[in-house]
Amino acid sequence: MTTWQGWHRFATTDPVAPPRPGDPPRSTEKRLAYHSAFVTIRTPAISTLATQVRTLMILGRHQQTTARPSLIVTGPAAAGKTTALLNVGRTCHLAHTRKNPPPPGSAHAAVPVAYVLVPPGATAKTLITEFARYLGIPVTARMTQTQITEAVCHTYTQAGVQLVMIDEIHRLNPRTTTGAQTADLLKDLSERLPATFVYAGINVTDTPLFTGVRGAQLAGRATLVDCGPLPARHGKREPFRDVITDIENNLDLQQHKPGTLPGHAPYLHQRTAGRIGSLTRLIRQAAITAIHDGTERITKTTLDTIRLDHLAETHHRPHARTR
Numbered sequence: 493m494t495t496w497q498g499w500h501r502f503a504t505t506d507p508v509a510p511p512r513p514g515d516p517p518r519s520t521e522k523r524l525a526y527h528s529a530f531v532t533i534r535t536p537a538i539s540t541l542a543t544q545v546r547t548l549m550i551l552g553r554h555q556q557t558t559a560r561p562s563l564i565v566t567g568p569a570a571a572g573k574t575t576a577l578l579n580v581g582r583t584c585h586l587a588h589t590r591k592n593p594p595p596p597g598s599a600h601a602a603v604p605v606a607y608v609l610v611p612p613g614a615t616a617k618t619l620i621t622e623f624a625r626y627l628g629i630p631v632t633a634r635m636t637q638t639q640i641t642e643a644v645c646h647t648y649t650q651a652g653v654q655l656v657m658i659d660e661i662h663r664l665n666p667r668t669t670t671g672a673q674t675a676d677l678l679k680d681l682s683e684r685l686p687a688t689f690v691y692a693g694i695n696v697t698d699t700p701l702f703t704g705v706r707g708a709q710l711a712g713r714a715t716l717v718d719c720g721p722l723p724a725r726h727g728k729r730e731p732f733r734d735v736i737t738d739i740e741n742n743l744d745l746q747q748h749k750p751g752t753l754p755g756h757a758p759y760l761h762q763r764t765a766g767r768i769g770s771l772t773r774l775i776r777q778a779a780i781t782a783i784h785d786g787t788e789r790i791t792k793t794t795l796d797t798i799r800l801d802h803l804a805e806t807h808h809r810p811h812a813r814t815r
């Protein structure tokens with residue numbers, strides 16, 4: 493998705509659909525493929541991010557003299573940051589193309605969204621080259637960083653890019669010379685491009701991105717959206733149990749008893765530490781196991797047999813499992 497063609501394909505391909513009452517049963521292969529792709533569960537972070545992006549895009553639409561306000565999506569690994577980012581980007585893309593369809597006979601679709609990954613060990617030149625690659629802007633070895641930046645700013649403005657999403661922002665370290673130059677590049681781009689910038693990374697507030705002069709500039713312009721672990725309880729609500737219920741309602745298993753997984757919410761919260769990425773992976777793996785072994789349902793016994801990602805397993809290991 494770090495090229496326009498790949499992003500456009502992602503944004504315009506219909507997401508997988510859950511089973512609907514009255515539909516004929518799907519084949520085993522189709523159900524396995526469904527649980528592999530699965531639906532996007534709308535978490536509180538996705539709702540918050542969608543609202544913030546929509547508001548800030550309107551707020552900065554006619555701002556000319558300074559950089560538009562931006563967003564930073566932060567949280568631990570496996571907390572659903574990239575999923576939230578991609579979901580909001582797709583929504584923005586589809587909303588824009590519905591309102592602004594290409595003229596009849598035009599071969600050029602609108603380019604409202606750009607999605608860029610910060611490469612490992614990024615320098616200002618390698619990062620701006622990623623921006624160029626997204627829209628297929630030709631870059632030669634002889635081109636300077638300034639020349640590539642000029643081409644990017646011109647092409648992105650002409651293409652009408654309105655939302656720039658930059659993932660893996662924690663890879664930048666402004667305390668190093670190359671990191672400082674890269675951070676300056678992002679500041680320069682945010683001032684020159686008529687777009688709203690959204691940055692996403694692991695525990696960004698704990699990194700040097702928020703310290704020093706450069707960090708203060710970024711923090712002063714950006715709203716923070718925390719994709720932290722879901723709490724088991726928040727006031728009178730139980731957000732983690734609500735997400736489990738949504739996941740269970742979208743399963744395609746022939747013998748699964750509704751309400752089973754929400755009943756195991758305390759156990760699931762302990763195993764996953766409230767991380768949405770670890771939770772969805774655990775339940776999807778259990779669903780695939782249930783299809784393979786013919787039980788067609790998820791039980792506590794099934795969940796106990798599933799090995800999770802190392803982060804979740806490390807968190808869970810010191811605690812005794814309740815049976």
